[in-house]
Amino acid sequence: MQCSYFDAGVCRSCTLMGVPYPDQILDKEIRLREMLATVGTASAAEDGTATSAPAPIDWLPAITSPESGYRNKAKMVVGGSVQHPTIGILDHKQRGVDLRACGICTPGIRRALPVLADFIAFAGLIPYDVPKRRGELKFVLVTESPSGALMVRFVLRSEGQLPTLRKHLGVLQEALPNATVITANLLPEHKAVTEGDREIVLTESDTLPMPLGRTLLHLRPQSFFQTNSTVAEQLYGQVAEWVDVANPRSLWDLYCGVGGFALHSARAGRTVLGIETSREAVASATMSARERGLPQVRFIAADATEYAVHAKPDRVPELVIVNPPRRGIGADLAAWLDTSTVQTVVYSSCNPTTLVRDLEAMPSWRVTSARMLDIFPQTDHVEVVTLVERRGA
Template sequence: MQCSYFDAHACRSCTLIEVPYPDQVRSKEDRCAELLSDHPGLEWLPTVRSPESGYRNKAKMVVGGTAAAPTLGILDACGRGVDLRGCAVIAPGVRDVLPALAWFVTRAGIPPYDVPRRRGELKHVLVTESPTGELMVRFVLRSRGPLDRLREHLPALLARAPRIAVVTANLLPEHKAVVEGDVDVPLTERTTLAMPLGGLTLDLRPQSFFQTNSHVAGQLYAQVARWVDEVAPASVWDLYCGVGGFALHCAAPGRRVTGIEVSAEAVESARHAARDLPDVRFEAGDATRFARESTEVPELVVVNPPRRGIGPELAGWLEDSGVRHVVYSSCNPDTLAQDLRAMPSLRAVRGRVLDMFPQTNHVEVAVLLTRGG
């Protein structure tokens, strides 16, 4: 994949961009196989490949420059804005709306946040695209000051970019290296974005996590559902469930499915998507605490933790619990291998690499674990 930003050293985030894509995939396969080499008999299924470009359904754009001439992209080493509106890994539907968003910043007269000087208002613009083509846009602000201007000029933005369905203002008053704050102020009547995947429709709220690559995410959910159906458990826990992707895809008549997620926003999204499924329930809470405090043990547990992995406490509980099967979906093969070493009674029998993040060293890998045998 060719990228003028990379060639000009304006952005070097795609660290593997100069490596042919088949070689990228082979390297990720070899890395995962080596990390899990202490599981003899592990069957690796064919890798799920991604489009090499245009795969990111979400753009997290730092806003720089001035209200009259904003940049949407990243900051350089001096804190100046670097415009990346043409980024090739961002989905075309997201890229297409970025000029309208820059125009809107100018029209509404919202000064970008100047990181070195710690002044200004607009820190980030976050854009997510549904497989339907609809968009969610979130303006991350330093304060509530620009809200009236956002509301005043929003009709002009929606007329210019009619695929925008959900708009919020996120408040991040602190000066710290995070993308968003804890509070979102709705600016449109709609507050959720429908995300249809694999015959199901998930509901995405502003602060809910969703997989970055819709193409690969659909195949990830389908693969996990096939493994779950293969062992046919009567009860399933989906820990770190997010908006319920795995739980909903694993639902079946007579199968009790429980999803646990720390984000209350995500749980509300999951509950809405499961409103017609009486055997599926979702609760907000810490996954490890839920497992340790539960008086029941399910027949199968799905875990999809952040990059840090599930950690020794939950791994220890899974090892001692007697649960028969675990499906572990990981975005960090190193912490996956570390967690599996803490669960020696559970052996990996199936594995699949899913290239969720082409042009980078990041990779998703899913494994089916079975106790003993």
């Protein structure tokens, strides 16, 4: 992939830009295999003697992505002036750098960004000046569904320009008719985050349908969703395949987000419970389960670790799916899994370093199968999904 922004030196976020894509995949696979090959080698038997080397992992072919146009969510900083707003990033002096033609964004997002820039100027929304801590509009967040529908979120410092945004909403909807969800998010604090806690929905719809294969998911404004729809569909398919082979009567989907793993793994006679701290995500997942007529699939808003470690023994499932944030599942949940009656774990990781740490804290388990996922081409970011089974099983 070639990028004029990278070539000009105005954006170096994609650190592997220019590296042939096959080489990117090979390097990431080698790194993952080396990291996971060490899991279990430092453990010791009960009598203190060293254990034998771990059994080889069955590595499945990598799940690759289109090199460009793959990112379904753009988190764009708004800079510049009212008359000439920039949508992109900030440079080293905290000035706006316009990236409205960013090649890793989906085509629908690339078409939308110039329209949004024109709307910002037309409506007179004042870009936030980071050094001076003045202005109102901090970010524009745009998500595209595989169907082409858009969710557009304006991150404002206060309600000061909310009336202006409401007044001109019709103009934006006419210029961007596929923007089915438009919101204002309030972020009054001056800190390095992209959104605040309060969301004000400006459109009739507050949910973006996200069809992936035969499963329709729903995304509300503050819910997490995989940023690469092409790879996400294959990831959910791989996990569902492993779950079907294990054929558990019950499973938990911890850190379930909008329910992608749970809904793809739902089968007749199988009870499924999704746990997620975000109430917005739980509402989205519950909507999807209800629409599909899956009464055996439930979602609750709770902390995954707290729920698991305090679960009654008769509530513990046969299989657990975990898809934690970059910090991993942590020592407490890893310890609980190690001593629980759970028979199979599927661990989807966006941070191989914490994955290895968590697996080392689960000496009763071993990785039997693994698959790399290239969710972020042109970067050194790598994700992996693993099938983890009890030793000796």
